[in-house]
Amino acid sequence: MKARRQSVILELIDREPLHSQEQLRRLLHRHGFKATQATISRDIRDLGLVKRAGDGAYQRSGADTANPETALGALEHAAAEFLKTIDRVQQLVVVRTGAGQSQPLAVAIDRARLPEVVGTIAGDDTILVIARSDRRAAELVKRLEEYAGL
Helix, strand or coil: CHHHHHHHHHHHHHHCCCCCHHHHHHHHHHCCCCCCHHHHHHHHHHHCCEECCCCCCEECCCCCCCCHHHHHHHHHHHHHHHEEEEEEECCEEEEEECCCCHHHHHHHHHHHCCCCEEEEEECCCEEEEEECCHHHHHHHHHHHHHHHCC
8 A cells, every 4th residue: 555655646746746745645535545644744755755946846856957947947946935044154155044945945056056056065944055265155145145035
């Protein structure tokens, strides 16, 4: 039963953007599965599903945005939605988000492959972005502030 339910979950997320466990629960119910939120949460963890940076929909881990324009658009959307504050210390940039929102924004930054960025480290509500230089860090802050409307 678990394997079949998880297979249906993968089919559902591949077919349409699902943004919440409740949406997933309702669709599973329509497919004949009665699953609790806890069960769905475990399935999401077991399947390694992650939230897409661009719209917050579930996707398979490792699903990458191949098109650079799409990746940049996803970053703009994620920054506008999740970025709360941004601060720079030399070539280190600290980005604050709401609780649980740093991962999708960090993924969007990584996938955009910005020339300013070496890499990111994300916690629950904070992202450390390592820039290539002090100047590049300042450029990154300006770019992200524009995207977020700060």
